[in-house]
Amino acid sequence: MFSGLAMLGQGIATFLTFEGLFNIMWATLLGIAIGILPGLTATMGVALLVSLTYGMAPEQAILTLMCVYLGAIFGGSRTAILLNIPGTPASAATTLDGYPLAQQGRAGLAMGLATTASALGTLVGVIFLALLAPLLSEAALKFGSYEYFWLAAFGVVISGQISGSDSPLKGYISGILGLLIAMVGMEALHAYQRFTFGMRELSGGINLIPAMVGAFGMAEILSQMKARNTIRLDPVNDRVIPKMGELFTHWRTIIRSGLIGTGVGIVPGVGEDVAAWTSYAAAKKLSKHPEEYGKGSHEGLIAAETGNNSVVSAAMIPTLTLAIPGSAAAAVLIAAMYIHGIKPGPMLMIENPLFVYQVVAMLLLATFANLFFGLSLTNLFNNIARIPQERLMAVIAVLCVVGSFAISQRMFDVWVMLGFGIFGFVLRELKFPIAPMVLGIVLGPLLDTNLRRGLGLSNGDLTPFFTRPISLVLFLIILLAVLMSIPAFGRMMSKIFRRPAKATGASKPFEGKE
Template sequence: MLIWERLFDFLGIVGNLVVDPINILILFGAVLMGIIFGATPGLTATLGVALLTTITYGMNSSTAMIALLAIYVGGVYGGSYASILINIPGTAAAAATALDGYPIALRGEGGRAIGVTTTASAIGTIIGMLFVVTLSPIISNFALQFTSYEFFLLAFFGIIISGTLTTPDIVYKGWIAGFIGLFLATVGRDLLQFYPRFTFGLAELDSGIEVVPVLIGAFGIPQIIQVLRDRTTLPKMEKLQRILPEFRTIARYFVDIVRSALIGVGIGSIPGIGEDIAGWVSYGSAKNSSKHPESFGKGEYKAIVSTETANNACVGGAMIPLLNLGIPGSPPAAMLLGALMLHGIKPGPLISFDHPNFILEVAAILLLASLAMWINGILLARQVVKVLRIPSQIFMPIIGVLCIVGSYAIGMRIFNLYLMLPIGIIAYFLTEMKYPIAPLVMGVILGPMADENLRRGLLISKGSLMPIFSRPVSLILFIIIFLTVMTQLPIYKKVKVVVKERFFNS
């Protein structure tokens, strides 16, 4: 009975959303914009969501969510265009798609490859959406029992795991990036005693560093510098034929789609881990399960079906911790969290009480966005890829202006611009030295949650850390954090060798 009620509620929300022509217009427009952002090397879904947040600031929360989720879904999918046609991933999420997508395009089957990735991406998004609907009530009910310590550890876990898994070099860099983000979050008056921390006497810093300019700076400026400094012309694009839905090919890879969607949802729901990792893990798993692993890298459809299903399923996965725990599952989800807060929506276990139908609304938008993405992909892909012909020397300065006007538009503070640029430059140097940006963003977003809950927890327990060890969830989280950190330290390897020699060699 309850399932039917939820299903009717869901259909009612879908109906409400589609009857408004403005919503449909925004949905298709935002998906298209997302595809363009995704398809253009150097621009990402995160930057797309960040820039659109500034435009949707004045809209009502439903319309804003349509625009933001649509650009997110479109952005993750659009990356495959450049991967397939020019062998340069449009976004990191589509990096694994390039391995087999480009050889397929070289065979003269670029149109078919995009047809396959379009349908696979739409299915991936819908499966992700199903998980949002089914898992959310369970997780938020469970999270209702969380106290301050659990929330502190959860925020800390998000930063540590994000730092561990997204670092392109040694793990310390991922953690350092996370702590730099946490430090940025401490700037301003603290939430419990209103004491000004690291404000240098500047009144503008009293309310802290705003998240949106930080995200725009951290994701926009480094990309502009990198693209213009290192690469000015894109390789010649492979020919693109007519695009069809390719249902037969998709049906042939049904098992791979299900497996990849599960991988995507699973990875998406780990805090701070983006669609790129989902794509790579899914690629590896498809290769391992293949009867002809040697054909991977030479133009295997199974590979592109798997990567594209996984990275789009990751969108739904990333929404699960975001909506139910207030912890973003990926960098674009972190941006969505910032946008939700601007609209007065505080994600977390209480979201079902504060905004009873919000999760269903998000699921309905994801469903509509995947359909809009599929229609856009089938009908407009051949037009959209023309964007790849626009020289980056023209595109990037325009993005620069949008980053600047976007950072300013939130709150209309010139001070945001003064902050955005140095943060962008620091993010650029960090990226150059192989520090991941995702943990930094997670730190900025989760910093206040970690700080406030740690001190609140200690206040209740009068300075004792014992509740961490006496409460099952916090104990599990503590053990996971402890093991994640310990297994990355050199001492762990030494201990492992000693234990192996002493107990297993004799």
């Protein structure tokens, strides 16, 4: 415990420099701006910035990306409150009580409550990250090639639920497409070139950054060309900083929502929006004044914002210890860590234990930056949403091209970015999620190498993949996840485990829709 506290202090000291504080400030402001602008998600913001951090020191690069991620999740509450338009999907539940408060002339107070609730929710997740990450890493040290194969497969399978597509099957297909893309180039064991079609540029495989920038950034530009959003905001004139009593009254809701968000974040692939809705539903069910929900309830607003922000910290637990993302943006963060020479997974606590506590320090410092900027720059953030969409997309297009070319100074990478941009746009139009494809590209080498290494150790026998205890558990979890995504199987299981209603005429459980 004391060694953990010492490394946490060392991690905080690492970023209390001019460079660290400067990166925290501009990255947090950029993240909030991304969250405020409807259509720009936290996942896209992190993906776009990966290429710009390529020349930075690894810990500073991840700090920058973490601040953008946390800032974007927080920033989505601004337009959710002022316009009834969630800046990010995670802020959808915030509109239910945030916008009615704005209509009542209390937009400043609503944003103040959302800001402080966001900070408190993140802190709850940070505490569990510091406590659980070392324990989970220790348990994961028992993994071998067979377990790593199923771990990579689990990451791809869970992507069926990672981005809220209308069908889990589309998530699975997107993840498998990522695996197929990862097979291009020279394989690791025997240096044999696969699927290069005689193109020398493909011998090293598809570069992750151009593919990611194209799939998120350029695809978003093409999507925005189809529609324009005109936004009008009024200045906020009422008080922004909430009183202590307005927060302390709802301390049970804050703790409960923080725990719900933490639990959701630990489960890979669920995401911030699920935590927000779950926290909101739990708060309403246990509230003394449920009739106020949807009409400007402080408690409902606090529950939604505490829940979605606690996921960010908790999502780092499986991300760091198992290399499986707890959210869509965490999938991009895994890619960024690999790019900067940091290998998340069971060996991280052995090879680089300080980095885990550096991530805790990053989240703490980013939380305080969000709190400061969120309470002091409210009207400035309102003006960001007035930026014409065509000007914003022009800047993003330049960043996409420059970021792709700057890595290796190859025009081929720019063409890869453009190709993935068109491909990503087509997938979006067909309602396929993009994040699973990126995750498949990241996990593809891990899955491929450990499959063939395991087969080599067993002389081609598949039995160890299913008989070793951890492998069997992972296989059963994957099988259950796939079966539960089949509507018929899900309905059958719900009938089996549903409690029969009592004959006394009691109301049906879970009746109604939150």
